[in-house]
Amino acid sequence: MDNSKAIFLKEATVNAADGVQRAFISKALGGYYTNRDLQKARYRDWERARDAASMAKWSAVNDLANVLEKFVKNFERNGGVVHWARDAAEARDIILKIAEDAKAKAIVKSKCMTSEEIHLNDALEKAGFGVVESDLGEFIQQLRGEAPYHFVFPCMHVKREAISELFTKHLGTAPTDSPEELTMIARRHLRQLYVDADIGITGANFLVAETGQISITENEGNARLTAALPRIHIALSGIEKVVNELDDLSVLLPMLATAGAGQPMTCYNTLYSGPRKKGECDGPEEFHIVLLDNARTRLLADPEQRDALHCIRCGACLNVCPIFKNIGGLAYGTTYQGPIGSVITPHLRGLKQWNHLSGASSLCGACTDACPVRIDLHHHLLHNRRNAAKESPTLFDRVFHNGFNFVIKRPWLFAAGGRIFRASLPLLQKLPLPYMGAWMKTRDLPKAPTQSFREQWKHDHV
Amino acid sequence: MSDARTDIFARIREALKVKAPKPHLKAETSSPNTSVAAKPWLPDGGETAEDSLLILAEQLAKLKAVLIRVPDHASAAKAFAELATTKSWKKVAYHGHELTRPLAATLTCEAWEADASFDKQKLEGSDAGLTTCESIVAQLGSILVSSRSSGGRALSVLPHVHVVIAEASQVVPDLGAALALVKARHGTDMPSMLSFITGPSRTGDIERILVLGAHGPKELFLILVG
Numbered sequence: 095m096d097n098s099k100a101i102f103l104k105e106a107t108v109n110a111a112d113g114v115q116r117a118f119i120s121k122a123l124g125g126y127y128t129n130r131d132l133q134k135a136r137y138r139d140w141e142r143a144r145d146a147a148s149m150a151k152w153s154a155v156n157d158l159a160n161v162l163e164k165f166v167k168n169f170e171r172n173g174g175v176v177h178w179a180r181d182a183a184e185a186r187d188i189i190l191k192i193a194e195d196a197k198a199k200a201i202v203k204s205k206c207m208t209s210e211e212i213h214l215n216d217a218l219e220k221a222g223f224g225v226v227e228s229d230l231g232e233f234i235q236q237l238r239g240e241a242p243y244h245f246v247f248p249c250m251h252v253k254r255e256a257i258s259e260l261f262t263k264h265l266g267t268a269p270t271d272s273p274e275e276l277t278m279i280a281r282r283h284l285r286q287l288y289v290d291a292d293i294g295i296t297g298a299n300f301l302v303a304e305t306g307q308i309s310i311t312e313n314e315g316n317a318r319l320t321a322a323l324p325r326i327h328i329a330l331s332g333i334e335k336v337v338n339e340l341d342d343l344s345v346l347l348p349m350l351a352t353a354g355a356g357q358p359m360t361c362y363n364t365l366y367s368g369p370r371k372k373g374e375c376d377g378p379e380e381f382h383i384v385l386l387d388n389a390r391t392r393l394l395a396d397p398e399q400r401d402a403l404h405c406i407r408c409g410a411c412l413n414v415c416p417i418f419k420n421i422g423g424l425a426y427g428t429t430y431q432g433p434i435g436s437v438i439t440p441h442l443r444g445l446k447q448w449n450h451l452s453g454a455s456s457l458c459g460a461c462t463d464a465c466p467v468r469i470d471l472h473h474h475l476l477h478n479r480r481n482a483a484k485e486s487p488t489l490f491d492r493v494f495h496n497g498f499n500f501v502i503k504r505p506w507l508f509a510a511g512g513r514i515f516r517a518s519l520p521l522l523q524k525l526p527l528p529y530m531g532a533w534m535k536t537r538d539l540p541k542a543p544t545q546s547f548r549e550q551w552k553h554d555h556v
Numbered sequence: 557m558s559d560a561r562t563d564i565f566a567r568i569r570e571a572l573k574v575k576a577p578k579p580h581l582k583a584e585t586s587s588p589n590t591s592v593a594a595k596p597w598l599p600d601g602g603e604t605a606e607d608s609l610l611i612l613a614e615q616l617a618k619l620k621a622v623l624i625r626v627p628d629h630a631s632a633a634k635a636f637a638e639l640a641t642t643k644s645w646k647k648v649a650y651h652g653h654e655l656t657r658p659l660a661a662t663l664t665c666e667a668w669e670a671d672a673s674f675d676k677q678k679l680e681g682s683d684a685g686l687t688t689c690e691s692i693v694a695q696l697g698s699i700l701v702s703s704r705s706s707g708g709r710a711l712s713v714l715p716h717v718h719v720v721i722a723e724a725s726q727v728v729p730d731l732g733a734a735l736a737l738v739k740a741r742h743g744t745d746m747p748s749m750l751s752f753i754t755g756p757s758r759t760g761d762i763e764r765i766l767v768l769g770a771h772g773p774k775e776l777f778l779i780l781v782g
């Protein structure tokens with residue numbers, strides 16, 4: 095069994111049985127559902143808004159070459175420097191080179207999932223650069239030495255007592271059980287870091303082709319500070335983040351906030367075009383953007399699932415997913431958790447090792463309903479299962495499908511099989527069946543009917 | 557070996573040779589177009605100026621931002637001075653502008669013009685920042701500041717309290733209108749930073765419990781004249 099799958103199965107089994115932790119996660123998400131519904135009710139027509147949001151992303155992604163080119167031209171006109179990275183290693187090298195050239199002493203980062211994807215912090219630290227995550231949740235996860243649990247709420251699984259202990263250990267502060275006081279500890283600790291840092295690294299939520307601006311969404315103000323005080327600003331972004339027009343944001347920004355966090359608008363939505371301009375008193379002297387492919391073009395090449403690139407990383411699909419809520423974010427072992435992670439990870443990192451995530455779904459479709467840009471998430475999980483069966487069928491796939499194929503073409507065999515199956519049903523109940531163990535443990539098989547469906551139909555209708 | 561840019565564009569062009577179907581839209585009527593200015597399906601921003609002001613007041617209250625409405629500039633200065641006394645500010649940074657200077661002049665504590673002599677350490681130690689804004693979005697309760705209208709990038713986010721002075725005529729109904737105004741005003745010469753501020757800085761990272769003042773200001777005041 096592949097390593098990623100083994101870890102997934104082990105973690106999922108343990109976490110799903112941890113009632114206390116599951117109740118904690120449910121409680122944490124409780125407020126989100128209430129606020130999201132309140133905010134959604136303010137939309138005069140949420141479904142029309144979803145139409146507009148999905149069309150905005152569809153038109154940009156399906157014309158990606160032209161839209162990117164336009165973005166880059168305008169970004170450069172604004173005085174920014176563009177870098178291209180085919181994969182994670184190239185992106186890391188580009189950022190390391192900028193840090194080395196600048197002889198950077200301190201680097202401050204705001205939340206950026208793309209940087210998790212390329213394992214940027216490890217690379218910077220190995221090269222001797224100190225780097226501090228400034229988003230509160232990411233800061234806590236960095237101190238814990240753990241990957242984010244949820245790509246919007248990174249430490250939603252950690253209890254306040256554990257955070258208090260963590261701060262006492264690393265920052266030497268007095269224990270407290272108040273979330274407010276804990277937040278203030280981090281605030282006090284990080285403020286001077288923004289002032290002292292040479293380089294600020296951020297992500298980007300949208301790249302606006304029309305104006306060459308990048309848009310960053312955040313609640314805490316840490317990205318604002320990261321892009322204001324250090325001498326160099328580096329933004330790292332996937333190539334799929336483009337939109338055509340500035341006006342597209344009038345739909346996407348509120349929907350991102352409402353779908354993902356139940357807010358009318360995230361606290362800070364900021365557009366950056368270039369480094370400090372003439373006549374401005376602060377802001378970085380250099381502004382770099384690293385545009386990353388890292389297998390996104392592989393997903394682009396699949397027209398059936400291309401819409402997965404429309405994702406605006408709001409996190410709504412995680413918040414409503416019964417699997418995510420039961421097994422938790424860390425079990426996935428991926429940068430992007432939940433339904434969207436299960437869809438895209440096999441494309442980004444290989445279907446063979448990651449196909450097990452296609453099964454991490456009850457196919458209830460809650461994710462597809464929640465998605466503000468209408469990505470057909472649960473069908474894509476089925477598409478991945480189908481593709482995996484085609485690409486590298488397991489022994490079970492082969493035996494089962496060939497067997498089924500053989501039987502279904504021979505009505506007499508099918509009827510005979512049915513009779514044998516009905517007769518042996520009471521016996522099956524007691525046998526330890528392969529593949530069925532987990533299912534049978536908590537369920538009884540129904541009583542077998544005396545006639546097959548075809549026999550009953552003939553009897554009643556002919 | 558070709559460079560990364562060439563390679564990535566080649567991959568994109570190759571990938572897009574096969575067309576993807578349009579998304580399944582729910583709307584029965586014609587295809588929705590994001591460039592339709594009104595967007596009558598988003599949250600309401602008000603038909604008239606009066607409606608918009610009502611919606612704005614409601615949104616700001618929900619966001620825990622404080623709206624102070626005053627009839628004229630003299631009362632704005634008075635309100636600001638009172639705020640400074642109640643909060644016992646010792647140092648206030650402000651953006652140099654005709655709207656802000658009369659307010660700063662009424663203060664008895666230290667007041668310094670941040671964009672005239674920028675000093676990030678001094679800004680970090682300031683109790684409050686006073687700025688103007690580009691516009692105010694009634695629909696969402698957002699205040700749009702820019703590096704031009706608000707004394708650079710840090711003044712509106714580094715001090716512990718942010719106070720915005722604006723005129724009622726700066727209120728626009730919705731986000732689309734605010735973005736259109738930005739384009740009309742700045743064209744291709746945009747300020748290097750434009751930020752929609754929607755309430756005081758906040759986080760829910762610890763057990764999803766709301767705490768105000770994560771890294772940015774803990775309090776946000778909007779003094780609206782007229």
Ligand code: SF4
Nearest residue numbers: 405406408409411465
């Ligand atoms: S797939 Fe949709 S719901 Fe999930 S994070 Fe992306 S945009 Fe949000």
